[in-house]
Amino acid sequence: MKKKFLNIIILNIFVFIGLISSLFSNTIQPGPRAYDEIQKALIFSKPGDLIQLSEGIFEFEDGLSLDIDNVTVAGEGEDKTILSFKNQKSGAEGLLVTSSGVVLKDFAIEDTIGDAIVVKGANGISFIRIRVEWTGGPKESNGAYGLYPVQSSDVLIDSCIAIGASDAGIYVGQSERIKVLNSLAKYNVAGIEIENSYFAEVIGNTAEHNTGGILIFDLPDLPQQGGHDILVANNLVINNDTKNFAPEGNIVGNTPNGTGIMIMANQFVEIRDNVIKNNATTGILIASYQDEAEDKNYDPIGNHIYIHGNTLNNNGFDVDKVRAKPISDAINGKIPEIVWDGVVPFIEWIGISPSSRVTLGSNFTESGKADFVNLKLMTKFLVPIIHKIDNNYSNYMGELESIKPVVFLQD
């Protein structure tokens, strides 16, 4: 009996100590000791802990890493708590998270030598009001990715800002159940990119002054491929006018200057109710993966692409003649607001198994209906003599079921 009583006391004291220490969880201030203090906190935190960073500029020479589940790292605001890696000497990224259920909020990471924030293999990761930026403007020497969760699930990116990435500002790769909401991506090569991922929502974001605003890609030779169930809705995709500055060799280096939304080799993609304006090459581009792929499990051609309710205006006024050569070869003058390369599997092309890979609902310009072109590249490639592009919008009209909302497992 007495022993039991003692046990309860011990338990209570543990809870008490826990409470006290959480009350006194001190805020980390900038200064010469700050790196060690933050890294120490990141290592010794316990699940449920809050690591609070004060207002100010933290200058770090080495990358930070977190491997404890359910830790929150919070600053005082993306414009107030700034982690600057201008003089970074080691670490391939600013912050690496390899644990699950982590919440990052209200701070900025600037000028990392590689990627800004990498999250690998997390079940649950939230970025809230985080800013990642290369402050010298768009440059090839900038790091590749701003926010970069990969091989993760239940990914939430809400009200974040990504500026200047030499690949993608917000990039989600090989993940599932993803929400990218209310965020701003500018002066990146790709503003927002969802790659080789399943079940994603990209809603309410602004992508401006990138090379390409929003990219939905699927690539071969990766552990996870066959991207599907992606909804891109209510985004503002405007003025994507930054010349492609990706280092050569990278797949986004192929993104034509001035692309609004681009879909490559995904299944079940719905693009609706977006405002897409002033993108020089085109508003919406649906393309197949053009390079040779040895990968037998890879499907380079997209399917069930449904585009409706978008407002497109003044896109395609100055097509990128290098990266979008098939477009500029086929069309003189203004490019239609929506472009499909028209690549289909052979049996569909000869008509044995017809299908509608791209389905159009009503899409508008500010003064009327949006136009569309199927470049019919299959025909051009196989029987160039009969090749003709197809501008007839009504040939592609139809309706598909909407993509179901993403539900996180812990919701």
Add this chain to the structure above:
Amino acid sequence: MIKYFIIILVTFFLISSLKAEPLFLSEYNFFKNIREQIPKEGVIPYHIANPLFSDYTYKFRFISMPDNKVASYNYENIFNFPLGTTIIKTFAYPVDDRDLKKGFQLLETRLLIHKKEGWTPVSYVWNENQTDAKLKFIGKTIEANWIDKNGNVRNARYRVPNINQCKSCHQLNKAIMPIGPKGRNMDLDFFYQSGKENQIDYWEENKLLKDVPKKKMIKPAIWNDETFLIPERARSYLDSNCAHCHRKGGSAGNSGLYLSLEEVGRMAIGVMKKPVAAGRGSGNMEYVINPGKPEESILLFRMASTDPGVMMPELSRSLSHKEALPVIYEWIKEME
């Protein structure tokens, strides 16, 4: 009440001290002479065929297994070590690489301890007087210098990894695993006090290792041994310097680039493989390995770089391994 409080506090500290690692390396009692890195009896020194390049540091390796316990052999994976095993590795710079008798500056000693909950990494950083090393979880930068084999003074910004960084190289499918002591990496001679002997034979004779196959196993090439062919030397080098992350289930598994010795797919090892998330790591090149064109192969570019945003491996070095680059260069040059 106060009495209870004190009891509780004491219990609390006891519990926490039970769990924690010793503060100093000397407390483990692994060494007869800790400064000279001479192990005590029962702590077995060893080396491996193809070590990871770590800024030209020398590495002194030891394994301590509980008495009367035996590890079991595995050719391509690490031996199955009994619980309670500690793998010990001290990193050091020679004062003068032309004359090792002048001694070493010991930097850190890393331990991998095989506990019930899994392999646990810890690192001990050597004090200035080189009398002992102290537990360090959060990593440290050591500005080190030494005289290299050509008599030049060299400097390195040596990074002691923090515990998360330990995990990033040592993780396989989310568990922490040793990297070095696997059969194919251990099959070489060592100068024991009793004389020169093959490590695997020695371990077997001393009842440290069981399940050793009777037949002779293939010895992989040693990367800097010119009696082996270039392709074999290159693959051995990539295996020990890249494949701890670049393998299925490793930290870089998401790249689809797999560089372990056992990997046979040409695309998997990077031949005509396009970069995925390399960013400026691509160096404006199109392929990881462009056969016949080492100057146009990302693999070699990233191995040669010392820019943290480009270089590979991401951890463990701040210098480039000039002696190894020609092997990779030749390999790609000869490749069809």
